[in-house]
Amino acid sequence: MGTLSENKKAALLSVLLLIFGCLIWELSIPAQKAVGELTEYELLTGGGQPKAGVPPPSQVLGKAWEQLSDPFYDAGPNDKGIGIQIGYSIYRVLTGYLLAALIAIPLGFLIGMSSVAYKALNPFIQVLRPISPLAWMPLALFVIQDSEASAIFVIFICSIWPMLINTAFGVAGVREDWVNVARTHELGAFKTAFTVILPAAAPTIVTGMRISVGIAWLVIVAAEMLVGGTGIGYYVWNEWNNLDLTSVIFSILMIGIVGMLLDSMFGLLQRAVAYTE
Amino acid sequence: MAKSFLSIENLTQRYPDGQGGEFTVFEDASFGIEKGEFVCILGHSGCGKSTIMNILAGLAEPTSGVVKMDGFEVSGPSLDRGVVFQNYSLLPWLTALKNVTFGVSARFPDWDKAKVIEHSTAFLAKVGLTGDAIHRKPSQLSGGMRQRVSIARAFANEPKLLLLDEPFGALDALTRGTIQDELIKVWSDTDQTVFMITHDIDEAILLADRILLMTNGPMAQVAESIEITIPRPRVRNDIVEHPNYYAIRNHLVHFLAQRSAELSGQSGNNNRPADVRIDLTESAETDEPEPAPLLRAVEG
Numbered sequence: 001m002g003t004l005s006e007n008k009k010a011a012l013l014s015v016l017l018l019i020f021g022c023l024i025w026e027l028s029i030p031a032q033k034a035v036g037e038l039t040e041y042e043l044l045t046g047g048g049q050p051k052a053g054v055p056p057p058s059q060v061l062g063k064a065w066e067q068l069s070d071p072f073y074d075a076g077p078n079d080k081g082i083g084i085q086i087g088y089s090i091y092r093v094l095t096g097y098l099l100a101a102l103i104a105i106p107l108g109f110l111i112g113m114s115s116v117a118y119k120a121l122n123p124f125i126q127v128l129r130p131i132s133p134l135a136w137m138p139l140a141l142f143v144i145q146d147s148e149a150s151a152i153f154v155i156f157i158c159s160i161w162p163m164l165i166n167t168a169f170g171v172a173g174v175r176e177d178w179v180n181v182a183r184t185h186e187l188g189a190f191k192t193a194f195t196v197i198l199p200a201a202a203p204t205i206v207t208g209m210r211i212s213v214g215i216a217w218l219v220i221v222a223a224e225m226l227v228g229g230t231g232i233g234y235y236v237w238n239e240w241n242n243l244d245l246t247s248v249i250f251s252i253l254m255i256g257i258v259g260m261l262l263d264s265m266f267g268l269l270q271r272a273v274a275y276t277e
Numbered sequence: 278m279a280k281s282f283l284s285i286e287n288l289t290q291r292y293p294d295g296q297g298g299e300f301t302v303f304e305d306a307s308f309g310i311e312k313g314e315f316v317c318i319l320g321h322s323g324c325g326k327s328t329i330m331n332i333l334a335g336l337a338e339p340t341s342g343v344v345k346m347d348g349f350e351v352s353g354p355s356l357d358r359g360v361v362f363q364n365y366s367l368l369p370w371l372t373a374l375k376n377v378t379f380g381v382s383a384r385f386p387d388w389d390k391a392k393v394i395e396h397s398t399a400f401l402a403k404v405g406l407t408g409d410a411i412h413r414k415p416s417q418l419s420g421g422m423r424q425r426v427s428i429a430r431a432f433a434n435e436p437k438l439l440l441l442d443e444p445f446g447a448l449d450a451l452t453r454g455t456i457q458d459e460l461i462k463v464w465s466d467t468d469q470t471v472f473m474i475t476h477d478i479d480e481a482i483l484l485a486d487r488i489l490l491m492t493n494g495p496m497a498q499v500a501e502s503i504e505i506t507i508p509r510p511r512v513r514n515d516i517v518e519h520p521n522y523y524a525i526r527n528h529l530v531h532f533l534a535q536r537s538a539e540l541s542g543q544s545g546n547n548n549r550p551a552d553v554r555i556d557l558t559e560s561a562e563t564d565e566p567e568p569a570p571l572l573r574a575v576e577g
Contacts, residue, residue, distance in 0.1 A: 177366040180336055183354040185383040185434075195379070199370045275370040276416035 022057040029056040055246040063246045064253070078238060080230070082251065086258055088230040092148075092223075093216045093262075096155025100212065104160045105205065108167025109193065112201070118168065125164065133158035133219045137226055147227040154223045159212035166208025170201030202273035210266035217259045232258075280348065281309025282470060283333075283438060288342035290328050302328055303497040306342070307549050308489060310438075315464060315471045317481040318499075319529065320491030321537060326474045330442050333472060334360045346438060356384050359436035363443040365427045367415040373426045374411040377401060377433050384434040400433035401426070403466065404459045421452035425459065432463050441473035445480065454513065457483060465510070478529050482522065483511055489550060490532050493541040499550045500540050503528065506556040520557045528555060 004012070055063075071083025111118045133154045140150035174197050182192040198205075224233025232255055239247035287305050294300040302325040310316050320326050331337035333344060335354035344351040351358070359380075367376045377397035382388065388396070401411050404425040415423050424444060431439055444460075445453040457480060464471060475481050481488050482505055490501040506521045516522055 177362060177364060178368060180334075180354075180360075180362070181366050181368065183336060184334060184356075184358070184360050185380055186354065186356050187383060196368065199368070202370075273370075275414070277369050 026056045026058060029054065053243065053245055055249065059246050060249045060253075063250045067247075067250060077229075080235075082232075082235070082254060085230060085232045085235040085251075086254060089220050089224065089232040090258070092151050092231065093155055093213070093220050096152040097159045097213060097216050099152075100156045100160040101163055101209065104163035104208075104212075105167050108164045108205070108208075109171050109197075111164070111168035112171025113197075118172075125161070129161045129165075131157075134222055134226070137223065141227075147229065151220070151223045151227050151231075155216045155220060158219045159216040162211040162215065163205070163208045166211070167201065167205045170204025170208075171197055173204070174200040199273070199275075203270065203275070206266065206270045206273055210263065210270060213262050213266055214259065217255075217262055221255060280345075282312040282314075282347060283310040283472075284345045285309070285329075285333075286343050286345065288329065288332065288344070289340050290325060290332070291340045301496050302494055303491070303499075306497075306499045308499050308502065310470060310472060312470055313468050315473070315484055315486045316489060317473045317475050317485040317487075318489040318491060319475060319478065319481055319533065320497065321493050321533065324491040324494040324497035324537075326491060327442060330360075330440055330472070330474055333438070334358055334440050336360075356434060357437045359431040359434050359439045361424075361427050361431045361439070361441045361444045363446050365415070365420075365423045367423055367426055367430075369415050372412050372414055373406060373418065373422075374398065374401065376415070376426055377430045380430045380434050397429075397433055400429040400463075403432070403463050404429045404456070419452075421448055421456060424448060424456060428456070428460060428463070432467060432469065435467070435469075437470065439469050439471045441471060443474050443476065446476065453477075453480070458513070460484065461511070478526060478533070481529070482507070482525060483513060483516065488529065490529070490537070492537045496541065498540070500537075501532065501553050502550040504552070504554045506554065506558070521555060524555045524557055528553070 067082045071081045073079075073081040074084060107121075111121055136154055136157050137150060140153045141147065144150050144153060178196050178200055179192070182196040187195065220231065221233035221236065224231035225237045228234050228237075232251060236248055236251045236255075239245075239251065284307075286307050288307070289304045290302040291299045292302065306329065318326050318329070328337060332339050333351070335351060335358065346357065367373075368379065371379060374394070374397060377400060378393050381393045381397050385393070385396075398411065401407070406422065406425050406429065410418065410422065415426070418426070424447075428444065431441075445456060448456065461484060463469075473481075473484065485505050488503045488505065489499050490503065492498050492500050503525065505525060507516055507519045507525075
């Protein structure tokens with residue numbers, strides 16, 4: 001054991017924890033089932049026994065296998081493969097997110113470069129930022145009159161703030177010396193922005209983008225539960241209505257995995273733009 | 278009166294002192310620098326050396342007074358005036374070579390890529406950076422190597438005036454010596470006009486044609502202009518044996534230790550620095566190797 005590297009030890013420990021956790025979960029289910037059999041009504045409503053009907057991990061694994069072996073089937077509005085549902089969610093997140101980036105990054109540049117712009121826009125940012133993105137939903141539905149676009153708008157409004165604030169912070173914090181290098185080399189405003197300020201502020205900007213995409217992925221589930229139709233959030237809610245807890249647990253896991261993948265993509269981007277002084 | 282290549286006329290810098298009054302860093306500073314000359318400016322901290330440097334670079338505006346180069350008034354930063362900053366100011370996300378090509382392609386926008394790289398590599402080689410090192414990022418280079426890159430970047434741009442702001446301030450004594458030698462080498466190859474701030478008397482004597490001495494701030498003034506009457510090429514080990522070396526050095530030490538404080542705050546009638554020439558070999562030597570002092574515009 002002493003010869004194993006730190007990473008290998010950690011990986012081994014992770015696997016052991018997973019097996020141990022699943023084992024406890026698996027073993028704790030049958031006892032509840034026995035009680036559940038006595039109260040059929042309670043089991044159906046999920047009222048008397050809150051944990052009644054929670055499936056063991058083996059069942060969830062089976063479900064995962066079944067779903068992942070055919071992720072893109074489409075059997076009508078209420079029966080689509082997990083791949084299609086996740087695809088819808090990712091499409092909404094990316095659309096709203098990219099629109100937000102398109103506005104937040106240039107605006108953040110402006111705020112970071114001009115203290116007048118910062119002071120003028122700061123009160124609006126401070127008031128709008130703490131608003132829960134879902135609070136916009138009724139207004140969005142009324143104004144846009146399209147549930148799909150409203151969901152995208154909610155993603156847009158929740159992912160704009162971290163990007164805006166981080167871009168402004170990164171741009172304002174670019175070292176005076178580097179700006180002086182640009183000035184003594186007679187670089188124009190446009191060239192300075194792209195060759196000096198953007199690379200200098202990039203690590204902070206990408207951190208903001210990473211936070212934003214994380215928030216967007218959190219919010220899309222709730223938004224889709226509200227607007228319905230398609231998407232992973234709708235899927236979770238739909239399976240809850242079907243009382244198919246196996247699917248609920250499986251989709252919760254999928255939400256986690258997709259979120260992790262989105263985050264690690266930005267982790268790679270962050271590493272690409274990082275520099276040491 | 279012949280105008281100098283670079284002439285600084287009645288430069289004054291004042292800042293509000295935070296209590297409604299004004300704080301004068303320096304007043305009516307006037308001096309000239311000739312083409313191809315290497316001039317060092319010596320003075321205690323707070324006398325406004327860096328402010329003068331920033332004004333020359335165009336990064337700061339004086340309260341009053343003008344700077345003229347080649348007869349034209351200087352305003353704002355320009356590629357004609359290259360700067361080597363004390364903290365190197367390399368862009369940390371670019372390699373050493375790219376830091377130099379960054380400047381070269383800004384200076385010579387119509388050059389093709391190959392020519393820019395060739396020119397940059399040549400200047401990096403002049404300061405002793407070759408091979409693998411030029412493809413490293415600044416964070417992977419030592420302080421001395423970073424300052425070499427910064428010097429190469431400035432020289433590669435071939436500016437009309439090169440401004441060095443305490444370029445060796447952050448380096449250890451051994452590295453400083455090597456890079457000083459490299460600086461002399463590059464300078465003598467290029468005929469560059471150089472204006473340099475330093476705290477180091479020996480460094481100033483080794484490098485400069487002329488040393489400007491500033492009195493203490495506030496109300497600092499450029500009091501004297503000392504000609505360095507030691508022929509080039511100068512070698513660190515040999516110049517200390519030159520008869521003029523200690524005479525000049527003693528004069529400088531005396532000025533910085535005592536007279537810079539005594540003269541402080543006096544706004545003299547004559548706002549040009551007094552020319553001082555110390556030459557103990559005067560009778561023996563008639564042919565001066567340096568042409569610069571002969572061209573100098575002197576008033577009073």
